[in-house]
Amino acid sequence: MQRRGLLIILSSPSGAGKSTMAKRLMAWDPSLKFSVSATTRAPRPGEIDGVDYQFTSKAEFERMVEAEEMLEHAEVFGNFYGTPKGPVEAAMMEGRDTLFDIDWQGGQQVRRSTLAQNVLSIFILPPSIEALESRLRARGQDSDEVIALRMSEARDEISHWAEYDYVIVNDDPDQAEEELKTIVKAERARADRMPGLNDFVRGLNKEFEARQIGARS
Numbered sequence: 001m002q003r004r005g006l007l008i009i010l011s012s013p014s015g016a017g018k019s020t021m022a023k024r025l026m027a028w029d030p031s032l033k034f035s036v037s038a039t040t041r042a043p044r045p046g047e048i049d050g051v052d053y054q055f056t057s058k059a060e061f062e063r064m065v066e067a068e069e070m071l072e073h074a075e076v077f078g079n080f081y082g083t084p085k086g087p088v089e090a091a092m093m094e095g096r097d098t099l100f101d102i103d104w105q106g107g108q109q110v111r112r113s114t115l116a117q118n119v120l121s122i123f124i125l126p127p128s129i130e131a132l133e134s135r136l137r138a139r140g141q142d143s144d145e146v147i148a149l150r151m152s153e154a155r156d157e158i159s160h161w162a163e164y165d166y167v168i169v170n171d172d173p174d175q176a177e178e179e180l181k182t183i184v185k186a187e188r189a190r191a192d193r194m195p196g197l198n199d200f201v202r203g204l205n206k207e208f209e210a211r212q213i214g215a216r217s
Ligand SMILES: Nc1nc2c(ncn2[C@@H]2O[C@H](COP(=O)(O)OP(=O)(O)O)[C@@H](O)[C@H]2O)c(=O)[nH]1
Pocket: 011, 012, 013, 014, 015, 018, 019, 037, 038, 041, 072, 073, 074, 076, 077, 081, 082, 083, 101, 102, 103, 104, 105, 106, 107
């Protein structure tokens, strides 16, 4: 039996390197499906509609929430972000793993949903707050005001680190990528073995029963 796809969630404070790690993971395994979020935020230069985000109006976003088309949604830095449900469910049924770049609120909502069993959640920390700020500046995409807002929210985002299955400190990007790949490989191996192991243990139990050994309720 083919297993259902994993939902691989990456969260971090803005600037810690989620998008960078997501892109590296996608390059390593192009069979991964990236969950394209809907957002009311304006596109940054170079961002492509339908690839980086599905850029939507507030009215369209609200319609999607009302119609229960979102797996989760949240307000982050004054804009709305949400995960369209359809593509995630389709990937899961095909046995394809999906990669999410979402904040802690989204992470909590997915972990509390009916899909919780398939979640692999990874939190990315910056090596220091100084590095976080200089990365936000070096990215050169946001105004001073937007950077200040992201820095002021970083502490709150970081306070949720322990809710995640794994934590990676993104100091050297190559090392962080290796750690990420190791986690994904191990968790995939675990998910692959699970259906087979169920059958195997059922077989062992049949043997116990034939020999009339073990617990009876
Ligand atoms: N809950 C939720 N958060 C999202 C979603 N998409 C993006 N985010 C988060 O929104 C925050 C801002 O994203 P973005 O504007 O792209 O800025 P960046 O993370 O600094 O590149 C980040 O923490 C993202 O992980 C989503 O669909 N749901």
